[in-house]
Amino acid sequence: MTSAENSIFNPDTIQIHQCRINVLPLKFDEALGLAYAAFTIDCILEKAQPSVKLHVIYDIACTLTAHFKKKKDKKLELDMALPVFHAYGHKMACQVAYSTRWRCGYGLTDGEVMERLWSYLRRFSSITKEMTPAHREDLLTDALLHYSRRKRADIGSSLVLLMDRAVRVKEDSSKALEEICSDCAVSLKDIKDWREAEKCQVDVSKSSTKGQVPWEEKYVQKLLHYEQRKEQLALCDDDTRAGMLAGQCQELDQDLKTLEQRHGIQRWCNDNPAFITHLAVMKGKQQVALIQKLWSHAVEYTFFWTCPKSIQRDSLWPPD
Numbered sequence: 342m343t344s345a346e347n348s349i350f351n352p353d354t355i356q357i358h359q360c361r362i363n364v365l366p367l368k369f370d371e372a373l374g375l376a377y378a379a380f381t382i383d384c385i386l387e388k389a390q391p392s393v394k395l396h397v398i399y400d401i402a403c404t405l406t407a408h409f410k411k412k413k414d415k416k417l418e419l420d421m422a423l424p425v426f427h428a429y430g431h432k433m434a435c436q437v438a439y440s441t442r443w444r445c446g447y448g449l450t451d452g453e454v455m456e457r458l459w460s461y462l463r464r465f466s467s468i469t470k471e472m473t474p475a476h477r478e479d480l481l482t483d484a485l486l487h488y489s490r491r492k493r494a495d496i497g498s499s500l501v502l503l504m505d506r507a508v509r510v511k512e513d514s515s516k517a518l519e520e521i522c523s524d525c526a527v528s529l530k531d532i533k534d535w536r537e538a539e540k541c542q543v544d545v546s547k548s549s550t551k552g553q554v555p556w557e558e559k560y561v562q563k564l565l566h567y568e569q570r571k572e573q574l575a576l577c578d579d580d581t582r583a584g585m586l587a588g589q590c591q592e593l594d595q596d597l598k599t600l601e602q603r604h605g606i607q608r609w610c611n612d613n614p615a616f617i618t619h620l621a622v623m624k625g626k627q628q629v630a631l632i633q634k635l636w637s638h639a640v641e642y643t644f645f646w647t648c649p650k651s652i653q654r655d656s657l658w659p660p661d
């Protein structure tokens with residue numbers, strides 16, 4: 342897990358990655374954006390045993406995954422997730438795809454371990470603020486080494502505690518779930534189906550975007566724009582705006598001529614049957630797109646409407 346305090350463009354930025362027991366501070370001299378996180382993951386992968394299944398929780402795991410996809414990076418195969426509270430700041434599609442509450446293998450891990458570390462480091466802010474960068478780095482390194490040693494020393498008792506808590510939470514949750522299921526006359530399968538349905542809604546709203554637009558529709562669209570700009574130009578009495586409109590008209594006219602030449606047609610008039618047909622198809626598509634957009638907003642609204650309850654429930658769960 343990684344996180345950076347202060348501006349990433351500050352050469353004195355300290356970047357820290359953390360697993361449950363260890364802390365490694367790293368210092369960067371350049372602003373590299375997402376490359377910080379990629380570099381940190383590379384460092385971990387270098388040291389990790391090949392048999393270890395690595396789960397990475399990062400505040401913007403969605404953006405980092407998109408970055409890996411764009412770069413065709415093999416790190417794309419890693420299991421990435423968003424910290425549980427940070428996830429609420431992301432859109433529905435991100436929450437469903439990356440929240441630790443939605444992904445398998447994360448249990449009740451909240452992924453907010455970095456926030457606890459920043460909270461520990463906060464006490465040093467008044468001491469370090471007058472220091473030189475080098476002294477500040479020394480002091481923070483000492484503090485983090487102490488934090489790391491303390492974590493290692495406590496790991497045995499902490500794991501026992503966590504195990505006890507996990508068993509207790511599992512029993513309590515199973516009991517509560519059974520009661521709810523019998524009160525509401527639903528089965529566990531129904532609940533799983535609802536979850537799958539919610540995932541499908543996100544997939545539908547993602548896939549309902551643009552397909553291939555036929556040239557005739559592009560031509561009609563340009564023709565409409567051209568006519569609209571010509572009307573605006575005829576009514577315009579401002580020289581600057583008229584110049585701008587004339588330029589746009591010329592550009593649109595050129596695009597129309599190119600399409601006409603390519604497809605061997607004469608300029609379509611408003612009563613041309615082809616124009617009427619493709620205009621109707623285009624308007625139909627626009628209406629469908631609008632309805633899909635409205636529907637996807639409604640789904641997202643309903644999803645976020647349930648968020649306050651989830652946040653209340655999460656706050657009762659044990660931390661990492």
Ligand SMILES: [Zn+2]
Nearest residue numbers: 403431432435
């Ligand atoms: Zn996101």
